[in-house]
Amino acid sequence: MAIPALLAFIYGESDAFNAFYITIAATLFISLIILFFFRDVKENYMSTRDGFLFVTLSWVFASLIGALPFYLSGKIPAFTDAFFETISGFSTTGASILTDIESLPRSLLFWRSLTHWLGGMGIVVLTVAVLPLLGIGGLQLIKAEAPGPTVDKITPRIKETAKILWLIYAGFTVAQTILLMLGGMDLFDSLTHTFGTLATGGFSTKNTSVTHFNSAYIDGVITFFMVMAGINFTLHFRLLTGRYEYLIRDTEFKSYLFIFFAATILMTHNLYGNFYGSLGESLRYASFQAAAILTTTGFASADFEQWPYFSRIILFMLMFVGGCSGSTGGGIKVIRLVTLLKQGYTEMKYLLHPRALFSLWISGEPVKRNIISAISGFFFLYIFMLLLVSFVVASSGEDILTSFCTALATVGNIGPGFGKIGPAENYAFYPAYVKWFLSFAMLTGRLELYTVLIIFMPRFWKG
Amino acid sequence: MAIPALLAFIYGESDAFNAFYITIAATLFISLIILFFFRDVKENYMSTRDGFLFVTLSWVFASLIGALPFYLSGKIPAFTDAFFETISGFSTTGASILTDIESLPRSLLFWRSLTHWLGGMGIVVLTVAVLPLLGIGGLQLIKAEAPGPTVDKITPRIKETAKILWLIYAGFTVAQTILLMLGGMDLFDSLTHTFGTLATGGFSTKNTSVTHFNSAYIDGVITFFMVMAGINFTLHFRLLTGRYEYLIRDTEFKSYLFIFFAATILMTHNLYGNFYGSLGESLRYASFQAAAILTTTGFASADFEQWPYFSRIILFMLMFVGGCSGSTGGGIKVIRLVTLLKQGYTEMKYLLHPRALFSLWISGEPVKRNIISAISGFFFLYIFMLLLVSFVVASSGEDILTSFCTALATVGNIGPGFGKIGPAENYAFYPAYVKWFLSFAMLTGRLELYTVLIIFMPRFWKG
Numbered sequence: 001m002a003i004p005a006l007l008a009f010i011y012g013e014s015d016a017f018n019a020f021y022i023t024i025a026a027t028l029f030i031s032l033i034i035l036f037f038f039r040d041v042k043e044n045y046m047s048t049r050d051g052f053l054f055v056t057l058s059w060v061f062a063s064l065i066g067a068l069p070f071y072l073s074g075k076i077p078a079f080t081d082a083f084f085e086t087i088s089g090f091s092t093t094g095a096s097i098l099t100d101i102e103s104l105p106r107s108l109l110f111w112r113s114l115t116h117w118l119g120g121m122g123i124v125v126l127t128v129a130v131l132p133l134l135g136i137g138g139l140q141l142i143k144a145e146a147p148g149p150t151v152d153k154i155t156p157r158i159k160e161t162a163k164i165l166w167l168i169y170a171g172f173t174v175a176q177t178i179l180l181m182l183g184g185m186d187l188f189d190s191l192t193h194t195f196g197t198l199a200t201g202g203f204s205t206k207n208t209s210v211t212h213f214n215s216a217y218i219d220g221v222i223t224f225f226m227v228m229a230g231i232n233f234t235l236h237f238r239l240l241t242g243r244y245e246y247l248i249r250d251t252e253f254k255s256y257l258f259i260f261f262a263a264t265i266l267m268t269h270n271l272y273g274n275f276y277g278s279l280g281e282s283l284r285y286a287s288f289q290a291a292a293i294l295t296t297t298g299f300a301s302a303d304f305e306q307w308p309y310f311s312r313i314i315l316f317m318l319m320f321v322g323g324c325s326g327s328t329g330g331g332i333k334v335i336r337l338v339t340l341l342k343q344g345y346t347e348m349k350y351l352l353h354p355r356a357l358f359s360l361w362i363s364g365e366p367v368k369r370n371i372i373s374a375i376s377g378f379f380f381l382y383i384f385m386l387l388l389v390s391f392v393v394a395s396s397g398e399d400i401l402t403s404f405c406t407a408l409a410t411v412g413n414i415g416p417g418f419g420k421i422g423p424a425e426n427y428a429f430y431p432a433y434v435k436w437f438l439s440f441a442m443l444t445g446r447l448e449l450y451t452v453l454i455i456f457m458p459r460f461w462k463g
Numbered sequence: 464m465a466i467p468a469l470l471a472f473i474y475g476e477s478d479a480f481n482a483f484y485i486t487i488a489a490t491l492f493i494s495l496i497i498l499f500f501f502r503d504v505k506e507n508y509m510s511t512r513d514g515f516l517f518v519t520l521s522w523v524f525a526s527l528i529g530a531l532p533f534y535l536s537g538k539i540p541a542f543t544d545a546f547f548e549t550i551s552g553f554s555t556t557g558a559s560i561l562t563d564i565e566s567l568p569r570s571l572l573f574w575r576s577l578t579h580w581l582g583g584m585g586i587v588v589l590t591v592a593v594l595p596l597l598g599i600g601g602l603q604l605i606k607a608e609a610p611g612p613t614v615d616k617i618t619p620r621i622k623e624t625a626k627i628l629w630l631i632y633a634g635f636t637v638a639q640t641i642l643l644m645l646g647g648m649d650l651f652d653s654l655t656h657t658f659g660t661l662a663t664g665g666f667s668t669k670n671t672s673v674t675h676f677n678s679a680y681i682d683g684v685i686t687f688f689m690v691m692a693g694i695n696f697t698l699h700f701r702l703l704t705g706r707y708e709y710l711i712r713d714t715e716f717k718s719y720l721f722i723f724f725a726a727t728i729l730m731t732h733n734l735y736g737n738f739y740g741s742l743g744e745s746l747r748y749a750s751f752q753a754a755a756i757l758t759t760t761g762f763a764s765a766d767f768e769q770w771p772y773f774s775r776i777i778l779f780m781l782m783f784v785g786g787c788s789g790s791t792g793g794g795i796k797v798i799r800l801v802t803l804l805k806q807g808y809t810e811m812k813y814l815l816h817p818r819a820l821f822s823l824w825i826s827g828e829p830v831k832r833n834i835i836s837a838i839s840g841f842f843f844l845y846i847f848m849l850l851l852v853s854f855v856v857a858s859s860g861e862d863i864l865t866s867f868c869t870a871l872a873t874v875g876n877i878g879p880g881f882g883k884i885g886p887a888e889n890y891a892f893y894p895a896y897v898k899w900f901l902s903f904a905m906l907t908g909r910l911e912l913y914t915v916l917i918i919f920m921p922r923f924w925k926g
Contacts, residue, residue, distance in 0.1 A: 049815060135814050313857030313866055317850050340843040347840035348917050350833075351598050352512060369832070370813075376839030377810035380803040383846060387780050394776030400881055401864045403776055418863055454811045 001027075001069070004114065008107035016105040019073035027065055049460065051134050055126065056452050059443055063087040066115055075104055080432045087439045089115030091446035092123065092328055094202025094298040094415030097428045097435070101207050106188065109205045113192035120199025120328035121169050123446060124233050128326045129161040136448045138336060138375035139325055168236050172198050176225045183217045197225045200328045202298030202415040209300040209423065216284050219301045223288045227260060230295035230323035251363045252324050252335040256294075259334065263290040263318055267311045274308050286311070293318040296330040298415025300423035316418065319408040330413030330445055332382055336375050338362065343372055381449050385411050385441065392437045396430060410438045411445035464490075464532070467577065471570035479568040482536035490528055512923065514597050518589065519915050522906055526550040529578055538567055543895045550902045552578030554909035555586065555791055557665025557761040557878030560891045560898070564670050569651065572668045576655035583662025583791035584632050586909060587696050591789045592624040599911045601799055601838035602788055631699050635661050639688045646680045660688045663791045665761030665878040672763040672886065679747050682764045686751045690723060693758035693786035714826045715787050715798040719757075722797065726753040726781055730774045737771050749774070756781040759793040761878025763886035779881065782871040793876030793908055795845055799838050801825065806835055844912050848874050848904065855900045859893060873901045874908035 005020035007013075063086045070082035081097045088095045089112055098104065104112075132139045173194055180190035192205045206212035210222060228236075235253060238246045247253055267286035268279070276282045288301045293315045304315060322331015342360050349358050359366040389407035394400070402419030406427075409417035416423045430438070444452040454460055468483035470476075509517065526549045533545035544560045551558045552575055561567065567575075595602045636657055643653035655668045669675035673685060691699075698716060701709045710716055730749035731742070739745045751764045756778045767778060785794015805823050812821050822829040852870035857863070865882030869890075872880035879886045893901070907915040917923055 048817075052814075135817060137810075309857050309860055309862050309866070312863055313854055316863050316867075317854060320846075320850065340839075341847070343836070344840040344844045344847070345920075347600075347837055348913060348920055349922065350837075351515075351913060351917055352920075352922060354511075354598060369836075372836070373806070373832075373839075374810055374813075376836070376843070377803075377807040379846075380839070380842060381807045383783075383842075384804070384807070387783065391776055391780060394772050397772055399772050400775055400779050403772070404779075404867075450811060450814060454814055457808075457811055457815075459812065459815060 001111065004069070004107045004111035007110050008105065011106050013105035013107050015073040015075065016069065016107045019069040019071075020107070020111075022072055023065065023068040026068075048134055051130070052451055052454050052460075055130065055447060056443070056455055059087070059090060059122075059447065062118075063090050063439075063443075066090065066111075069108060069111055073105070073108060075108055078432070080435050081428075084427070084435045084439050085112065086115055087442055088415075089113075089201065089203060090119035090122070091413055091442040092116055092119050092199045092201040092296070092330065093410060093413040093442045093446075094196065095410060095421070095438070095442070096203065096415075096426050097430075099426060099428050101205065106205075110188070110192060113195040113201075113203050113205065116199035116201030116203055117173070117195035119446075120195075120201060120229070121166060124165050124169070124326065124328055125162045127448070128165060128232075128234055131448060131451070134451070135374070136450050137378035138339065138371050139448065140371055140374075164237055165233050168233055168240070169198065172225065172228065176221065179221045180218060183213075183215055183221060185213065185218065189213075193222065194225070196299065197222050197297065198229045198328065200226065200229050200295045200297040200323060200330065200413075202292070204299065210288075211301055211303070216280075219284055219288045222299065222301075223291045226291040226295045226297050226299070229297070230256065230291070230327045230329040232324045232326035234326055235324075249364050251338055251361075252333075255338045256324050256334045259318070259321060260290055260294055263294065263314050267307075267314055270308055270310045270314075275306075275311075289315060290318065293414060294321055294329075295323045295327075296412055296414045298409070300416060303422070303424050305418060305422040305424070312418065316405075316408075319405070319412055319414060319417065322412055332379065332412075335362065336378060339367060339372060339375050340379055343376070378449060381453070382411065385444065385449065389437070389441045393430075393434055396434050406438070407441070410441040413442060413445050464574065467532070467570045467574040470573050471568065474569050476568035476570050478536040478538065479532065479570045482532040482534075483570070483574075485535055486528065486531040489531075511597055514593070515914050515917050515923075518593065518910060519906070519918055522550070522553060522585075522910065525581075526553050526902075526906075529553060529574075532571060532574055536568070536571065538571055541895070543898050544891075547890070547898045547902050548575065549578055550905055551878075552576075552664065552666060553582035553585070554876055554905040555579055555582050555662045555664040555759070555793065556873060556876040556905045556909075557659065558873060558884070558890050558901070558905070559666065559878075560889060562889060562891050564668065569668075573651070573655060576658040576664075576666050576668065579662035579664030579666055580636070580658035582909075583658075583664060583692070584629060587628050587632070587789065587791055588625045590911070591628060591695075591697055594911060594914070597914070598837070599913050600841035601802065601834050602911065603834055603837075627700055628696050631696055631703070632661065635688065635691065639684065642684045643681060646676075646678055646684060648676065648681065652676075656685065657688070659762065660685050660760065661692045661791060663689065663692050663758045663760040663786060663793065663876075665755070667762065673751075674764055674766070679743075682747055682751045685762065685764075686754045689754040689758045689760050689762070692760070693719065693754070693790045693792040695787045695789035697789055698787075712827050714801055714824075718801045719787050719797045722781070722784060723753055723757055726757065726777050730770075730777055733771055733773045733777075738769075738774075752778060753781065756877060757784055757792075758786045758790075759875055759877045761872070763879060766885070766887045768881060768885040768887070775881065779868075782868070782875055782877060782880065785875055795842065795875070798825065799841060802830060802835060802838050803842055806839070841912060844916070845874070848907065848912065852900070852904045856893075856897055859897050869901070870904070873904040876905060876908050 001020050001024050005017060008017035008020055063083060066086040067082040070076040070085060071079050076082040084097055127139055176194040176197060177190045180193060189205060196203050235246060264287045267290060268282045271286055272279050272282035285302045289304050292299045320332060322333050323329015325333045325335045339362060346358050346360055386407040389411060390403040393403040393406045405417030405419050406421050409415055409421060464483050464487050468480060471480035471483055526546060529549040530545035533539040533548060534542050539545040547560055590602055639657040639660060640653045643656060652668060659666050698709060727750045730753060731745045734749055735742050735745035748765045752767050755762045785796050786792015788796045788798045802825060809821050809823050849870040852874060853866040856866040856869045868880030868882050869884050872878055872884060884890060
């Protein structure tokens with residue numbers, strides 16, 4: 001928060017500066033008290049159970065504190081809205097309650113985009129280094145690419161892994177910022193949009209999102225980095241160190257690219273002549289929007305709710321997919337869907353040969369049955385969550401399409417959807433209880449469901 | 464077909480009579496040829512593989528032949544439409560391409576409803592006696608209620624099982640027909656609506672479906688029998704023989720009733736005051752529509768597309784559920800959803816205790832892991848099918864809600880949905896290729912996906 005506070009000072013935004021100042025002071029004060037009382041607690045003393053609680057509470061508290069600058073500055077008068085906006089930022093959802101984004105002080109807009117950047121990196125470290133240890137929903141598969149037991153793992157220790165991932169992330173940030181500036185964007189816009197891209201978040205500093213810049217070059221740069229951000233970050237590391245063979249073998253990576261290109265081609269074909277006059281324009285908008293929805297970023301370079309229905313149903317289908325595991329993308333994740341598709345096929349093979357034994361292969365390795373079970377359980381809970389969120393949203397009087405797409409867009413950490421939460425709209429109109437429930441949905445989706453839901457089990461609190 | 468042919472003769476519907484006459488003659492002729500050529504084939508000589516092909520082809524040929532009276536009489540001029548209407552009947556979907564139902568000759572309307580009745584019984588015998596032997600998608604669970612190896616199974620032989628199920632079905636048919644006639648309906652309407660109810664089909668002989676009769680008594684009778692038809696028929700048998708303990712122990716039965724009552728109560732609460740003036744009216748329409756959608760019948764006693772959104776989202780959620788296994792209902796089926804919910808919960812228990820061993824219990828019996836796998840695979844393929852059908856429907860230019868609900872209503876064998884296929888609308892407007900694909904979707908949904916999809920595996924045709 002020191003950086004946006006400094007910005008507030010430079011820009012002379014006194015309300016925002018005071019809000020940052022108070023938040024920083026209060027947070028430091030509380031932190032010191034906590035540190036003082038727990039100074040004797042041994043490091044590393046943490047059970048699996050503590051792990052779940054620690055991860056979930058970290059995100060909740062970060063969002064509570066992160067909401068204070070918006071609230072205290074009076075720029076977002078209702079705390080519900082301030083919290084919603086912040087958890088939407090940290091969870092890299094990008095769903096906004098702001099009706100006039102550009103009216104906010106620049107320091108607050110910077111902080112808003114920074115929550116994306118921090119949340120995005122947080123989630124990569126979490127899914128690559130922490131959640132597989134906790135055994136969450138088949139994420140063990142991320143490590144399955146390593147051929148030997150330790151040799152090729154990025155590095156077994158969480159701290160080291162985190163450091164390498166941060167470096168890659170920082171590298172991408174610098175690269176994208178420079179490329180955007182070369183396209184005529186100023187440093188502020190370049191940085192904030194880079195944050196929104198690499199975190200697959202989707203907050204823009206403009207009311208009309210990326211449409212505002214109206215530049216094929218900028219659309220192209222953002223499309224490229226959205227696609228990059230949706231790739232497993234351990235693959236980026238391997239690519240940097242010249243080990244290309246992993247890319248070729250990685251089932252999830254190949255499936256992800258296949259989905260992206262298939263969606264782009266189908267939408268380009270549909271848009272060309274029906275909506276845009278030139279093939280180039282059709283390709284530009286189709287590829288941007290395919291990447292924005294598939295990776296769960298949620299930027300808009302066009303109002304895709306005006307597109308022909310065929311293109312819309314493809315975007316609707318992409319809302320079920322999401323990025324790769326170990327990326328900043330949300331959603332169900334490509335690897336889970338590929339595993340389940342192979343599992344469905346394997347079940348059919350068993351019908352023909354009931355006494356045979358079939359293995360399911362991902363990235364050249366057989367997948368254990370308990371991992372398939374974990375993924376199946378995850379998929380069911382995901383669909384269940386979608387219907388539950390739809391139910392709560394509809395209770396406030398919204399139609400089926402809006403309710404269901406709101407569920408898809410929040411649980412999947414996408415942001416915009418269809419119905420009343422389209423790319424040209426926002427979440428401001430929802431009543432407070434829906435906003436709180438959607439905040440819960442965004443967090444639950446972001447933390448791979450299990451991490452949050454497990455805390456509601458009575459068994460969790462026993463023993 | 465002899466019965467509707469006789470009706471056509473009595474009513475003096477010459478076009479229809481000729482069509483039935485020709486169809487019966489042609490079918491008999493072809494059957495005799497087939498019988499002659501295969502007279503030396505030994506009985507019971509059928510592999511699992513033959514079983515899948517036999518089941519699927521039975522339904523396809525029944526629909527091809529069943530469509531002839533509509534087509535040859537000229538009352539449904541396009542063969543695509545005639546086939547769609549017939550497979551919608553046999554699959555107990557109840558999706559219609561007729562824009563003016565009442566203009567059809569009564570003998571054809573009778574045949575149309577009779578396809579429901581035949582299809583409904585066919586599916587009960589299939590799911591209770593045949594598909595579990597083929598190992599389809601967890602349906603082995605139907606038999607799990609039997610405590611001993613043979614003592615309490617209805618009876619091990621398919622023919623004997625089928626006979627008992629037919630008797631129960633016939634008993635329900637007589638009972639409902641009489642009860643409807645007591646409510647002032649004539650024999651023709653009573654019989655046809657009984658066929659539509661017990662098969663959970665939904666074809667009515669009236670343009671406005673059950674709304675036409677505008678009677679609380681008739682609504683009540685149909686609601687009761689829809690709920691009955693959605694229950695596993697082996698439970699009906701056990702109930703008839705006084706073994707009530709099964710009902711109390713049956714997880715699926717209890718969950719099914721819970722869902723029905725919960726949906727009814729929530730919708731009654733929502734409708735009362737908001738849409739209907741009296742509590743009685745709200746309860747009448749809510750319970751009817753909850754039963755109609757949950758059991759996948761699809762009758763309408765009100766235009767529920769005019770209801771408040773909260774009631775609509777509940778109906779939308781019920782579209783994902785379906786009846787009990789071994790009933791005439793379609794959809795995912797209650798037992799699968801209960802198993803998956805328990806499976807999701809079990810996965811969370813494993814996260815807390817990775818080295819423990821947890822069993823999943825249904826109706827007082829532990830469920831084997833391979834059955835859970837089969838159900839997980841089924842669920843994923845079901846959602847996959849929904850998106851695939853949505854995609855094909857949207858390619859004809861339909862909106863997302865219409866496309867997705869068309870998928871839910873056809874794969875789930877429901878009939879009406881939301882969007883352009885609401886209770887007051889029909890499927891006439893779809894182009895021919897969509898109608899053929901939806902015919903495929905109805906059949907695939909009806910035969911528990913695997914039975915049809917397996918035929919498209921290259922492996923199926925090898926060796």
